[in-house]
Amino acid sequence: MDPKLARLECSLQEAMATITAGQLGRRVGASWSVAQILDHLNLTYVGTIRNLERSLKAGNPGSGQKRARARWQRLLITRLGWFPSGRMAPERVLPREAPPEQIASEVIKNLTRMDGLIGQCELRFGPKPIADHPLLGPLTAREWRAFHYSHGKHHEKQIRQLKARFTP
Numbered sequence: 001m002d003p004k005l006a007r008l009e010c011s012l013q014e015a016m017a018t019i020t021a022g023q024l025g026r027r028v029g030a031s032w033s034v035a036q037i038l039d040h041l042n043l044t045y046v047g048t049i050r051n052l053e054r055s056l057k058a059g060n061p062g063s064g065q066k067r068a069r070a071r072w073q074r075l076l077i078t079r080l081g082w083f084p085s086g087r088m089a090p091e092r093v094l095p096r097e098a099p100p101e102q103i104a105s106e107v108i109k110n111l112t113r114m115d116g117l118i119g120q121c122e123l124r125f126g127p128k129p130i131a132d133h134p135l136l137g138p139l140t141a142r143e144w145r146a147f148h149y150s151h152g153k154h155h156e157k158q159i160r161q162l163k164a165r166f167t168p
Contacts, residue, residue: 004145005115008152009108012041015159016104023166024100034162035100037155038107043093044151045110048144051131052117061125062132074136078146083154090134111148118144 001009016034024035032040055061067074076082121130122141129138139147 001112001115002118002145004149005111008149008156009111011156012038012111012152012159013108015156015163019159019163019166021101023163024104026166028162028165031158031162032095033100034159035098035103036095037159037162038100039095039098039103040089040093041152041155042103042107042110043095044148045107045114047093048131048148049110049114049117052114052121052144055121055131056117056124059124061121061128061130062138065132065137067129067138070136074139074143077136077150078139078143081146081150081153083150085154111152114148115145 016038019034024038025033027033027036076084118130118141125141127140127142130141130144131139133139133144133147136143136147
């Protein structure tokens with residue numbers, strides 16, 4: 001596994017380590033529950049998996065969108081690791097009401113699967129963009145990893161904050 005995504009996997013597993021099944025689905029105020037955060041992350045991994053599989057199947061790494069379109073956002077997230085807070089998630093990655101225990105096991109499995117596909121695309125397409133991100137445009141393998149790392153760390157922090165509220 002890529003070292004950056006391996007660190008993310010460890011961080012997420014540590015954050016989830018002592019959360020009980022009852023706490024997974026518990027919401028605090030209007031914020032998402034831990035299960036909903038994990039479901040959101042899982043849906044982003046599944047979306048990326050589908051996107052990368054399309055690129056591999058087509059033998060073509062994307063639509064050819066211009067990279068300049070979202071240059072600054074892409075640089076902030078993939079180079080500086082800054083992920084904006086308070087932004088509404090796109091509808092396609094809003095949490096479903098899936099069983100919390102199912103989500104907790106799926107999220108790591110799909111993170112690993114996504115990492116493997118990023119590696120396959122990197123081998124096949126080289127250093128150029130391997131697939132299009134819906135908001136950031138065409139991303140290279142390094143940028144896809146950095147995006148998911150920044151995004152995952154953003155939500156890992158939220159999980160840890162919720163977890164702290166569960167403990168007396």
